[in-house]
Structure formats: C-alpha cells, structure tokens
Amino acid sequence: MKIGRKRKGKAEIPTSSMSDIAFLLIIFFMATTKFDVKEGIKIVLPQAAQESSEKVETITLTEKEMTRMQILPDGTIVINKESPREIGNPELDALIKQKLDINDQMIFKVITDREAKYSETIRVVDRLKAANAEKISLSTN
C-alpha cells in the first residue's frame, strides 16, 4: 500500500512583478496621453451697440490714428485709400510695422467683404497679432 506524502509547499501567486506591470501601464498612459489644448488666434469682440443707449459718440479718426484694411473677394487688399493690390506676408509685415512706428496705438480696421475668404481675414489678423498690434477691429461690408 502506498502512503501519500503531505505536500508542504504553499500555492502562491507571485506578486513581486506586479509593481513593474503597474508602472509600465502608467508610463504607457503618460506617454500616449495627448492633452487637447486648443490653439488659435484669440480676439475680444466689442460689445453690441445697445439701441436704448442714449449717448452715442461719433469720433472722426485720422490716418495717423486708424488704418483701414479692406479685403476684397479676390483676395486683394485696399490700404486706406490706395488702389487694391495683392500683398504678401513680408510686405504686409513691413506695412504694419511702418504704421506702428508712426503710432504704436494705431487702430487697424479690417473690413472683409462677405464674399472674401475667411483665411484671408485670418492671415491679416495673424500678421497684425505677430506685429503686436493691440487695437484690431473686425467688420464686414
């Protein structure tokens, strides 16, 4: 007759590598997480004119105080009263710098035609922001 021997070995799940697995998971999540921060050109719109407001001041601005930049449907730009022409980024930068040298508080009024491309307005606003122009007004005709 066979006599059964009692086994003394305990059945254990090895947990020594558990922390390695957990840290690997953390590193994986940390490395693959992409924070969705939005990136764009920030602008603060003026408040809407209230019909009930009694005092509406009309101010006349000269060319030393305000530069009018009108964007036409074909992408050409009219600066103040000049004739419309295509203006590339380097020329636009130089022009904005020249205007800011005259007056660093210059107001830039960007008037975009309803039929003009949105990207053209963004291009002009981008160049204005890049030149640190602080007073930018957006409107349409």
Place this chain on the structure above:
Amino acid sequence: MAKIKKERNNDVNIPTSSMSDIAFLLLLFFMVSTVFVQEKKFWVERERWPIADSIERIPRNHTTTIYVMRDETILIDDIPTRIESSEDVFVYNTLVSKKTEDPEVVVCFRTDRETKYGVMSDVMRQLQDANALVVAFESQKRQ
C-alpha cells in the same frame, strides 16, 4: 582575551510590498480624472483650418466649439444650423445658455479656410448679442 567579531547577516531591505498598491492607486487616479472629449465628430478637419503664426494656447475647460463648414453650415454641439435671415437665432440662443452656465466661455471657431467671411460675420454678430465676446479662431501652426 581578544573579542571575536560576529558577522552580521542582517540585509538592509526597502519594503516594496506596497509598491504595487501605490502604482495602481496612481493608475486609478489617472483613469478617474481623465475627461474625454465630448464632441462626436470632427466636422472640419485640422488640415482645412487656416494657417497662422501668432497662435495662443487656449485651455479647454472654458471653451465651446462652433464649426463653420464651407457650405455655410454651422454646427454647435453637433447640431447643424444655418443663418439665412434675422429669425435664425439658434446660435444666439445656444450661446446665451452657455454664457449663463459659464460666464468665462471662450468661443472657438473651427472654420474651413475656404468659407466666405459673410457667415462668420453673421455668427459673430449673434455672439456679440449674446455677450459672448471672447473668441478664438483655431488655426494650424505654420511649419
């Protein structure tokens, strides 16, 4: 009589048994605190945004996104609308409620670069009426 030195066999061990608990706690924290983007669809692909240099980073927690597609369809919270007359005030109504929920709301435009400016002007007029004045035009960074 000379002293006989006893060899010490005590090993210095840092207890690592709770390491996995700490790691899993960290993992759980990241999993619980992660907030997933709520928009269901990316209506205007990033490649279609305008390109710009002077881009600012805008934290997501106070933003709401308005998509403006090339065919002048406007999408807020995945609901499409159009502005064809002064009676189309969906943008205004939505922004009024968003402004009430979060007074610091920043309206982010994801607009196709080929879109005509007229529709953007109409949307911005409704934003002004709703007093949601801080806007951002999302753009691709020039490479």
